[in-house]
Amino acid sequence: MIGLLLVNGKLCKNPSFATIHDFTYSGFDVRGNTSNQLRAHVNLITADLMPGLNTLGVSLARIDFEPNGGLNPPHYHPRGSEVLLVLEGTLYAGFVTSNPDHRLFAKILKAGDFIAFPFGLVHFQMNVGKTPAVAIAALTSQNPGVNTVANAIFGGNWPINPEVLTTAFHLDKNIVEDLQTQNWVNPS
Amino acid sequence: MIGLLLVNGKLCKNPSFATIHDFTYSGFDVRGNTSNQLRAHVNLITADLMPGLNTLGVSLARIDFEPNGGLNPPHYHPRGSEVLLVLEGTLYAGFVTSNPDHRLFAKILKAGDFIAFPFGLVHFQMNVGKTPAVAIAALTSQNPGVNTVANAIFGGNWPINPEVLTTAFHLDKNIVEDLQTQNWVNPS
Amino acid sequence: MIGLLLVNGKLCKNPSFATIHDFTYSGFDVRGNTSNQLRAHVNLITADLMPGLNTLGVSLARIDFEPNGGLNPPHYHPRGSEVLLVLEGTLYAGFVTSNPDHRLFAKILKAGDFIAFPFGLVHFQMNVGKTPAVAIAALTSQNPGVNTVANAIFGGNWPINPEVLTTAFHLDKNIVEDLQTQNWVNPS
Amino acid sequence: MIGLLLVNGKLCKNPSFATIHDFTYSGFDVRGNTSNQLRAHVNLITADLMPGLNTLGVSLARIDFEPNGGLNPPHYHPRGSEVLLVLEGTLYAGFVTSNPDHRLFAKILKAGDFIAFPFGLVHFQMNVGKTPAVAIAALTSQNPGVNTVANAIFGGNWPINPEVLTTAFHLDKNIVEDLQTQNWVNPS
Amino acid sequence: MIGLLLVNGKLCKNPSFATIHDFTYSGFDVRGNTSNQLRAHVNLITADLMPGLNTLGVSLARIDFEPNGGLNPPHYHPRGSEVLLVLEGTLYAGFVTSNPDHRLFAKILKAGDFIAFPFGLVHFQMNVGKTPAVAIAALTSQNPGVNTVANAIFGGNWPINPEVLTTAFHLDKNIVEDLQTQNWVNPS
Amino acid sequence: MIGLLLVNGKLCKNPSFATIHDFTYSGFDVRGNTSNQLRAHVNLITADLMPGLNTLGVSLARIDFEPNGGLNPPHYHPRGSEVLLVLEGTLYAGFVTSNPDHRLFAKILKAGDFIAFPFGLVHFQMNVGKTPAVAIAALTSQNPGVNTVANAIFGGNWPINPEVLTTAFHLDKNIVEDLQTQNWVNPS
Structure with missing residues (x-):
């Protein structure tokens, strides 16, 4: 009837066209x-x-x-x-x-x-x-x-209010602010 | 038959003995x-x-x-x-x-x-x-x-190897070790 | 690839465009x-x-x-x-x-x-x-x-056969039929 | 080890002793x-x-x-x-x-x-x-x-405050109180 | 807004247009x-x-x-x-x-x-x-x-390597290959 | 309070006594x-x-x-x-x-x-x-x-009526009966 197939909310290729390559890596x-x-x-x-x-x-x-x-x-x-x-x-x-x-x-x-x-x-x-x-x-x-804890806390796209982190992490404000300017690499 | 009632893996009072006090706070x-x-x-x-x-x-x-x-x-x-x-x-x-x-x-x-x-x-x-x-x-x-992040990282019952935390959190080893000796209060 | 995003069967805005306003009220x-x-x-x-x-x-x-x-x-x-x-x-x-x-x-x-x-x-x-x-x-x-019981029983868009309700609710047929003509307000 | 077997929170006979009679009616x-x-x-x-x-x-x-x-x-x-x-x-x-x-x-x-x-x-x-x-x-x-609606509303073990039911069901108080004294039979 | 309704990943008629015929057979x-x-x-x-x-x-x-x-x-x-x-x-x-x-x-x-x-x-x-x-x-x-076992094993659209089946089913290779050429009828 | 702990219907050691050995192999x-x-x-x-x-x-x-x-x-x-x-x-x-x-x-x-x-x-x-x-x-x-198909079909503790298997598997009755007397090894 229509070409759009959805399973689990994802667009899904027509099962008739699925191949072994969809199931191997x-x-x-x-x-x-x-x-x-x-x-x-x-x-x-x-x-x-x-x-x-x-x-x-x-x-x-x-x-x-x-x-x-x-x-x-x-x-x-x-x-x-x-x-x-x-x-x-x-x-x-x-x-x-x-x-x-x-x-x-x-x-x-x-x-x-x-x-x-x-x-x-x-x-x-x-x-x-x-x-x-x-x-x-x-x-x-x-x-x-995956949620890498240090990166989520200090490496967000926009800094969390440093007062939140100084209290929560027992760190001086200048350390927190320094950490927030660093580059945080996700492992994947 | 027996007095032991379990629902959801918890010991449960006999439903016949449940009262409104079990459902209010x-x-x-x-x-x-x-x-x-x-x-x-x-x-x-x-x-x-x-x-x-x-x-x-x-x-x-x-x-x-x-x-x-x-x-x-x-x-x-x-x-x-x-x-x-x-x-x-x-x-x-x-x-x-x-x-x-x-x-x-x-x-x-x-x-x-x-x-x-x-x-x-x-x-x-x-x-x-x-x-x-x-x-x-x-x-x-x-x-x-509930998992308070700073407390889980620095305030465990036994310290995580400090090298894990210095690399992960971009902190000097002496700061990490100092944090690991502090008292971390959970909010509840 | 395509602009249509579905999560849980609902049309979903592109996550990149989600803002804090989607999560607050x-x-x-x-x-x-x-x-x-x-x-x-x-x-x-x-x-x-x-x-x-x-x-x-x-x-x-x-x-x-x-x-x-x-x-x-x-x-x-x-x-x-x-x-x-x-x-x-x-x-x-x-x-x-x-x-x-x-x-x-x-x-x-x-x-x-x-x-x-x-x-x-x-x-x-x-x-x-x-x-x-x-x-x-x-x-x-x-x-x-939400299913307001009285409204579902007596206030449907089309009346349930009154004989069902006279037997079920122990009410005279004229009371049932009167109730079925009334206005039933949902609380929300 | 012990004779008590529980699956889904129910006491369960030892699977070794289960018979076809547990699965038929x-x-x-x-x-x-x-x-x-x-x-x-x-x-x-x-x-x-x-x-x-x-x-x-x-x-x-x-x-x-x-x-x-x-x-x-x-x-x-x-x-x-x-x-x-x-x-x-x-x-x-x-x-x-x-x-x-x-x-x-x-x-x-x-x-x-x-x-x-x-x-x-x-x-x-x-x-x-x-x-x-x-x-x-x-x-x-x-x-x-199973929840038979009329019986839950009018036939509980203890009467709901009649004012709740007069307002909810658009019934006179004497009718509500009369219904609350009746015998309500569950179909099973 | 849009005419496309999805529930459980299936295209779904507009609930306003559902009728009793969708719920009976x-x-x-x-x-x-x-x-x-x-x-x-x-x-x-x-x-x-x-x-x-x-x-x-x-x-x-x-x-x-x-x-x-x-x-x-x-x-x-x-x-x-x-x-x-x-x-x-x-x-x-x-x-x-x-x-x-x-x-x-x-x-x-x-x-x-x-x-x-x-x-x-x-x-x-x-x-x-x-x-x-x-x-x-x-x-x-x-x-x-529904998975009819014999049909899945011997009646697939493409034959499983017969050596898999001779070992698994304790059958001679010629019997396996004969079975793989037969017509297998699903009961529905 | 009591020594019996159940999670997911299984007897569970007291979490206070759990060790890393319960989580490694x-x-x-x-x-x-x-x-x-x-x-x-x-x-x-x-x-x-x-x-x-x-x-x-x-x-x-x-x-x-x-x-x-x-x-x-x-x-x-x-x-x-x-x-x-x-x-x-x-x-x-x-x-x-x-x-x-x-x-x-x-x-x-x-x-x-x-x-x-x-x-x-x-x-x-x-x-x-x-x-x-x-x-x-x-x-x-x-x-x-784990359900090894051939073993479930031919190697049960008690034989399935051979007529079921001759029809289902397109095999002669003597082959079915021979298979039912064999030793079927599960891979684990």
């Missing part, structure tokens, strides 16, 4: 470009990049870390839990629980180890080894969102 | 104690405090702010959206979107104004008036969780 | 017009009126009641639970459980009291004080629906 | 007892009566109607949509939409016809034929709830 | 055409055929079986549980649990008996009587999907 | 034992094996395949979608759509390629290379279930 054997201030790179494949994920509720990421401190900085996913599997190297990984306890759950992970990051909690990974590290992460949403 | 006309470093107070009523909320998917909070800077600091709810209505005073309120844009949506709100904080995003309110402020907030979970 | 400090047969007024703000509520799963209402009987008549929300907080005055509020018990849970509420109305159950509020009353209600859907 | 070929004021009978099989329905999200009912007016009176299901199939006889069946329109959707149904009653809306069926009628209904919850 | 008193290799016929009414089912989460089927072996072959519904009620005749019906146990739950059902098929499990019905059989099934999705 | 660097009739091995880690996955909605598997035909045979997950990433070797992987089309979507995958298997559809992987293959799969449920 190549390149997770390739190292990401880690030449940035975090010395890490996240390649997150969501339904926007791989149409066949639409309605499936899952996305996949490859994360590369340079030796000696390459960092996927503290962040959370507003719409997803995560499991992260170390393929190469040695990662210090952890998450923090919500108010009021803010308990840190952290561990040194080696190849073959995986960790679960519960829905919506802040988590991070840092390469504490002397060789590159690689991890694979699966997230329980086809569009989980 | 009093005291949102009373000012909260704001004598703390944030000069604000959040009284969040969840299903743990009001059994009748179990399975209803909603909780309610009264928030008090002292004049000139009383602050509900940047935080998010892992399991809820929120609407916040100003009853008295003048609040600077806002939220920040996720990666990659980190757009700030903020406004000065007066009595009778309300704002929506989308699911899982960092948001805050500060009293920018010269009189006390009061707000009512409704959250879309009977147990939404 | 003003006017809940203003008394509603209660000059009607119920002597009450409900101002329910859903996602249709405030685009930023789309996908958030919450809506907010201000309800005004004239003294001595202003009534929000028995109704239910097909798609939402509710909490209602009294800001001013004295309300007799309650709800009734389903078959077979039809237990009434009701209480006189004063300013600062709130009550939960469980998902889908019939509930009501009446001002039993000598001064105006004001309440704020939060509902767990951005489009919860 | 007999007797929907038997006419129900319709000797009551409604001259109708509903036999609704939920997960409480058939343990195998637990977590399946469906329940099934057989409804019998005496000739010339046997009535399943206006009611709604707080937690379910419904489809109803006529097996024998002639039913006048319909539903009413919510505020503000209260549109009546109704039709005379014969054997082999079915009708959908949308989630949470008031609906009814009456036998308008001269022979008994039988219908089968499927509901989209293993525990959909 | 006729013809479940009519025997289906069972002259096929399975000697059975399934008439499944989903939201595609009956627009009023959109968002209701339910669909309905009439199934006819010829005497002495009319078969609704082993299949499952990727998006639904099912209850099936026998109206006429005698059916052998059952389902099989998942790995590792593959327990068979089966029974001979007569008119008035019903059986639940849990979400996503393989199930079947065969007429083991000497007269035609008729059943009604309700499924917990408006678009539950 | 080791051993996905170890090759599985593939000495079986399928010459493949699946190590699926669900919430039963890793308590921290409870409520997170995700599980993880490592799958090993011997060269030249090691097979994860056609199966589906009643409660989950899946993404599968090849770490080593060359896999022929695919899935089949439901009735009526049964379209095969299949591809040869190499290290670094991944494929999505939509919710509830039959899928498989076979090592078509001359070296061992390894894959990692993430599933969108903490307890997705």
